[in-house]
Amino acid sequence: MRIVIAEDAAMLRDGLRMLLAARGRDVVAAVGDGEALRAAVAEHRPDVAVVDVRMPPTFTDEGLRAAIRIRRDHPGVGVLVFSQYVETRYAARLLADGADGVGYLLKERVADVRDFLSALDRIAAGETVLDPEVVTQIMGAGQRAEALAALTARERDVLALMAQGRSNTAIAGALFLSYGSVEKHVSQIFAKLGLPPSDHDHRRVLAVLRHLQV
Amino acid sequence: MPVTAARELAYTLILPLMAGIGLVHLVVVLLSVLTTVNLIGVPMLALSLVAARGLGTVNRRLAGALIGARTTDPAPFRPGKGLFRWVGAALVDATGWRAVAHALIRLPAAALALATAAGLWGGGLVLLVSPVWRLVPEGWPSAALLSPAGLALLFLAPRGLRLALSPERLLARTLLGPSASEARIRRLERARAFAVDDAVARLRQVERDLHDGTSARLVTLAMSLGLAREELELGHRPDHLERARALVDGAHRDAKETVAELRDLIRGILPPALDQGLETALATLAARTPIPVRLHADLPERPDASIEVVAYFCATELLANVVRHSGARHAAVDVRGGDGRLTLVVRDEGAGGAASGAGSGLRGLADRVGAVDGAMDVHSPQGGPTVITVTIPLHL
Numbered sequence: 322m323r324i325v326i327a328e329d330a331a332m333l334r335d336g337l338r339m340l341l342a343a344r345g346r347d348v349v350a351a352v353g354d355g356e357a358l359r360a361a362v363a364e365h366r367p368d369v370a371v372v373d374v375r376m377p378p379t380f381t382d383e384g385l386r387a388a389i390r391i392r393r394d395h396p397g398v399g400v401l402v403f404s405q406y407v408e409t410r411y412a413a414r415l416l417a418d419g420a421d422g423v424g425y426l427l428k429e430r431v432a433d434v435r436d437f438l439s440a441l442d443r444i445a446a447g448e449t450v451l452d453p454e455v456v457t458q459i460m461g462a463g464q465r466a467e468a469l470a471a472l473t474a475r476e477r478d479v480l481a482l483m484a485q486g487r488s489n490t491a492i493a494g495a496l497f498l499s500y501g502s503v504e505k506h507v508s509q510i511f512a513k514l515g516l517p518p519s520d521h522d523h524r525r526v527l528a529v530l531r532h533l534q535v
Numbered sequence: 536m537p538v539t540a541a542r543e544l545a546y547t548l549i550l551p552l553m554a555g556i557g558l559v560h561l562v563v564v565l566l567s568v569l570t571t572v573n574l575i576g577v578p579m580l581a582l583s584l585v586a587a588r589g590l591g592t593v594n595r596r597l598a599g600a601l602i603g604a605r606t607t608d609p610a611p612f613r614p615g616k617g618l619f620r621w622v623g624a625a626l627v628d629a630t631g632w633r634a635v636a637h638a639l640i641r642l643p644a645a646a647l648a649l650a651t652a653a654g655l656w657g658g659g660l661v662l663l664v665s666p667v668w669r670l671v672p673e674g675w676p677s678a679a680l681l682s683p684a685g686l687a688l689l690f691l692a693p694r695g696l697r698l699a700l701s702p703e704r705l706l707a708r709t710l711l712g713p714s715a716s717e718a719r720i721r722r723l724e725r726a727r728a729f730a731v732d733d734a735v736a737r738l739r740q741v742e743r744d745l746h747d748g749t750s751a752r753l754v755t756l757a758m759s760l761g762l763a764r765e766e767l768e769l770g771h772r773p774d775h776l777e778r779a780r781a782l783v784d785g786a787h788r789d790a791k792e793t794v795a796e797l798r799d800l801i802r803g804i805l806p807p808a809l810d811q812g813l814e815t816a817l818a819t820l821a822a823r824t825p826i827p828v829r830l831h832a833d834l835p836e837r838p839d840a841s842i843e844v845v846a847y848f849c850a851t852e853l854l855a856n857v858v859r860h861s862g863a864r865h866a867a868v869d870v871r872g873g874d875g876r877l878t879l880v881v882r883d884e885g886a887g888g889a890a891s892g893a894g895s896g897l898r899g900l901a902d903r904v905g906a907v908d909g910a911m912d913v914h915s916p917q918g919g920p921t922v923i924t925v926t927i928p929l930h931l
Binding site: 330 | 750
């Protein structure tokens with residue numbers, strides 16, 4: 322897998338590069354700001370770009386804006402936005418043009434190397450990865466919590482994993498359920514929330530997030 | 536004739552008009568005061584006080600433009616809604632009353648300026664041209680004396696008039712500009728704005744330091760440990776163990792560096808030594824400064840905690856300047872308390888030439904000192920020595 326990294330903290334950038342190289346990923350470029358990122362993506366056409374939200378010169382949402390433009394200009398390039406904060410607005414902006422091949426993770430997720438690498442693989446394969454923390458915030462907010470009141474506790478667990486972009490198989494594994502009962506929960510959730518059923522994981526994510534008015 | 540002299544002469548020539556209008560206005564004010572018993576005088580007085588403001592503005596502009604008595608404008612007249620509020624506000628408007636006082640007190644000052652102008656410029660001109668106009672029948676000998684005398688008067692005229700205009704200048708500055716309390720309010724408003732901005736800027740700096748420094752380091756550290764754990768899980772082959780050891784070594788080093796960095800960061804936010812008092816904190820600061828610093832402290836009573844923080848950061852900043860810019864080999868810090876004020880003096884024998892102009896670090900420091908109603912004095916001739924004195928109240 323070919324990867325471009327955009328991260329302004331040199332230490333973390335080098336660390337990421339080392340980690341990915343140690344696990345057999347090909348880091349084709351590692352840059353420190355949004356402009357350089359867009360140039361590197363145009364040049365290398367990587368499978369995934371790993372992008373820090375806050376970069377010079379403004380240190381606000383440079384990376385996010387660069388990520389959105391990359392998705393527009395190079396639809397085949399997966400984007401993993403990497404942040405120290407959970408900001409549901411950022412997630413909403415990122416997902417506004419579709420959710421396939423997009424991820425939004427907290428930086429510390431990199432400490433669980435296997436999960437981090439599988440997130441990269443999923444994004445490269447066109448799936449969606451949302452940080453559990455993002456989903457918790459989305460589901461926890463006042464009016465949304467009300468919208469979810471009709472769901473059972475188990476259904477809410479399934480919904481949370483669904484919103485993170487997990488497939489039914491992965492949800493079954495995470496909750497120690499059978500594949501069949503996950504399917505049953507999913508169709509219950511879609512029925513209760515009045516959503517059109519969808520097989521594609523990333524479309525499922527979008528449907529759920531739209532329903533939650535992100 | 537130089538431009539300033541021309542302006543001053545022009546001002547003096549307008550003076551009779553301005554003083555005359557002022558006099559008429561004074562009469563109106565007086566009449567209004569006398570008729571206040573009839574109630575008609577009350578709105579009249581209010582009106583004439585607002586008019587006084589206008590007259591004051593014209594006088595202030597003239598004085599500023601022509602005789603160099605520039606002052607900032609006083610606060611504009613802001614009456615409440617409704618006639619009664621308007622009248623009430625006008626009657627207690629200090630700026631209006633001060634303009635009335637100006638119109639009265641300026642009369643002798645105007646007379647002085649006018650008489651001087653008439654004597655020096657007028658007299659000089661008359662004497663200069665008197666031979667031509669045959670004003671003096673005696674002929675050549677006296678003409679030969681009178682013309683040079685006229686020239687001499689004309690030569691003295693600009694300086695003389697400038698001197699004679701001093702009372703006018705003084706009156707314009709003191710009575711037409713903002714009053715002392717108004718000026719103080721403005722200074723405090725500026726200081727408050729600075730304090731708020733400064734607090735926000737500092738918070739942002741702390742956030743950025745934590746975000747870019749500590750947080751990034753900890754993420755890297757967690758990443759190394761995550762990798763190391765995987766290497767250990769992958770089995771007991773020697774190369775995995777070796778890699779795991781290298782990763783743990785790196786993480787261990789990172790952890791120690793992070794702690795050191797965090798300590799510096801904490802000290803930058805608020806040095807823990809300040810809990811023990813300003814003197815202890817300054818002693819720690821002096822010991823940490825790369826050049827020898829002689830510290831003398833005499834604080835019979837402990838200042839407010841916030842004052843200690845301001846004094847400490849002044850000392851930090853000033854000593855950093857000494858190290859960075861002065862080239863001095865040692866410095867002295869002297870802090871004293873008494874008469875409700877804390878005085879901090881930082882001295883060095885370095886190159887001097889420190890200026891508190893816009894954009895310099897000293898300017899920011901002066902603003903910070905101003906925010907607690909203090910003052911900073913910079914004495915730093917080229918070639919040194921530099922003595923910077925910060926005076927702030929002991930208690931807010």
